[in-house]
Amino acid sequence: MKKSILVFGLISGVIISTFMATMMAIMGCSNEEMGGGAGSMIIGFTAMAVAFSFVFIGIRNFRDKQNGGIITFGKAFLLGFMISLVASTLYVMTWAVEYHFFLPDFMDKYAAMQVKQLQESGLSGAKLEEALKEIETASYNYKHKPLFFVMYTYMEILPVGIIITLISALILKRKTPKTVATTT
Numbered sequence: 001m002k003k004s005i006l007v008f009g010l011i012s013g014v015i016i017s018t019f020m021a022t023m024m025a026i027m028g029c030s031n032e033e034m035g036g037g038a039g040s041m042i043i044g045f046t047a048m049a050v051a052f053s054f055v056f057i058g059i060r061n062f063r064d065k066q067n068g069g070i071i072t073f074g075k076a077f078l079l080g081f082m083i084s085l086v087a088s089t090l091y092v093m094t095w096a097v098e099y100h101f102f103l104p105d106f107m108d109k110y111a112a113m114q115v116k117q118l119q120e121s122g123l124s125g126a127k128l129e130e131a132l133k134e135i136e137t138a139s140y141n142y143k144h145k146p147l148f149f150v151m152y153t154y155m156e157i158l159p160v161g162i163i164i165t166l167i168s169a170l171i172l173k174r175k176t177p178k179t180v181a182t183t184t
Helices: 002-027 038-066 073-102 106-120 125-144 146-172
Strands: none
Touching: 002 038, 002 073, 038 073, 038 146, 073 146, 106 125, 125 146
16 A cells, blocks of 8 residues: 555656646746746646546545455545655645745735726725734745645645545445456
């Protein structure tokens, strides 16, 4: 099981990390909109789904080649979760390098974009002030508190892996080995 976790977790992690690093380099976070919007969200979630397809492949591979064609939901979920965790960890590490060495002003630009969107939303008064304070606090925590940075980055990707793990475990669970009908 450990081999499956590492192999499929690393494949998934390399795919999503390479995609994220490439997209951030292309978009550069240099424009005011930071490549944001619905289009980039769709592209990002599509890339995550493609990368996390290796959760499904890893569970199926383990079930069929190493576990006699059977796997419980619990074992499938654990295997998928661990694959997702390895992939997500690689993503967090890649983003940490990219953020700290290549895009150190990312959070400032992101916060400025959020403030602009808030101001354009028509929100005013105490609610606007409260939302602006939340952005300021989150920005400070992201830039100055490593644990917050890591947890925030995991929350970008790990929930997608967990959803795909849940779906994969439900589809792939099997209590008895699949039998092949033979004709005589």
